[in-house]
Amino acid sequence: MAGRLSFVPKFGEWDSRDPARSRLGRTSPPPRNLYRDLIRSVAVSGGQYIRHPIHAGSSYSPSGASNSHFHPSNNSDCSSGSASGAARADFCAHDHELTKIARRMVGDGYARRMVNAFDSGGPDRAALETWFLELDVDWVLQISEENYDLRQQLQDKASSSSPQELVDRWIRAVTVIAVSVTELVVTVDDETPTVARFGRASMAEMLVFVDAIIPALKEEKLQALVGMYMCVRSASYRFTPLLISSEAQTILNEIGASLSREVIRLREAIFSTMEEVRALVEDDDLWAIEIPRGRGEVHRNTRFMVDCIMSMVKAGGSTRTSAQSHDDANFGGLVADSVNYLKDLLLRKSKICSDPSLRYLFLLNNHYLVAQLSERWPGDHWGLAPECIKFKDSYLDVSWGHVLSHIPKTGFMDSCCLDVSCGCAWLCIPKTGIHGSRQNRKQTSSLAKFESAFHKTYQAQKFWKVQDPQLRDVLRRAIAGRVVEGYRYYLKKHPALENQVSSRGSSPDVLNQMLGELFEG
Structure with missing residues (x-):
């Protein structure tokens, strides 16, 4: 590996608004690995996509998982909003940070010195080796060498990098290269063809990685493909026509075309991978x-x-x-x-x-x-998606409808006091009852059956699971509106029964408290 090439202006002398400062003679060696450390500090995966780890302690895995490129996560405790939160993560965040670093490399004069070293025709790829080492992807240059097997290297127990880590490092480097080259060609008018050739050589080496890594991807194949796709597409936009020499623009057009071809290949790989996910x-x-x-x-x-x-x-x-x-x-x-x-x-x-x-x-x-x-639908009970409303109502019917069936329906309510928003104003409850001990015994027996059915259903479902707190609250209130409020209304029409259920600890308020413990899992 070639040693460090030349030196760059002092760390504090860079000013992106004045590229001419990079031509000043006030220079001193930069801190060792200055840019590489900055590049490594930019998070890529964390804000870009959700990971699907294989849990070593899992008692099960998808059928055929040992030969699969995917392992759905067994972590059922993650928030239901985790996916949507990842979707809202801004792709531009890490792109912006890497752009600042690339512009600093241009403003400090480092990028131009790499171009000059490349143009001087030194030892075999010495400039690219130094350049890629600073970009944290010096290993990429090995991929084009004969008999190099990236999959074998990754399978080697001595390897400290996972496929996803290599993808992250590659994404950072491609972004920095694209920004550095396009920034530099508009800064050094007299050397634009040389800069363009340097950019073409750099990007050509980088794009070899795509073919090498795809067969090696396993657990996070889709996420890695999407990350590379977004990176390459973003980079391709940077090589649009610029106000530079025709020779340099022709070379930049070649770079843009090669990136566009990789965009298409990655898109096809993504679509194919989704078919594998379905299977x-x-x-x-x-x-x-x-x-x-x-x-x-x-x-x-x-x-x-x-x-x-x-x-x-x-x-x-x-x-x-x-x-x-x-x-x-x-x-x-x-x-x-x-x-x-x-x-x-x-x-x-x-x-x-x-x-x-x-x-x-x-x-x-x-x-x-x-x-x-x-x-389109906020996460409250007024905004449940139509399909969710349908399944909620079906659940209420099959789970709790039989509970209320034990209350006599010999009359009709003169007004509806139930929670209409929950779709529960359906029960006909008697406005008045027939007096007499026989009727009282019948009502008492019916209430006993109601209480028994309620407790049986409650005990059977107490530890069922609704992870989302908003949905859990909606469902609890829907049950209370359909069952407990109907029960409460009936008791108000029959004060003697109300006293009985209170003494047995089965008042509507007690039942409501019990429902507040449902679906915690």
């Missing part, structure tokens, strides 16, 4: 075990699919600022198709569950997470 979750033979065991919670395959769809949303969103809308339309169609597929898959897999109450709770939980992919 993985479709063929997972553990649905039948995990749905009942999960007590209605959001299934790991649902989270996995939602995270993948959010990656598609981000990939499509990265194209909207450009004049080219073809990719935007493609990703938009893929997102819509994937959402529809996931909804249909959940309906089909839910039929595995023999308990209709648990089935509808499972559908409500999972569709609620899917609904978060759209911002």
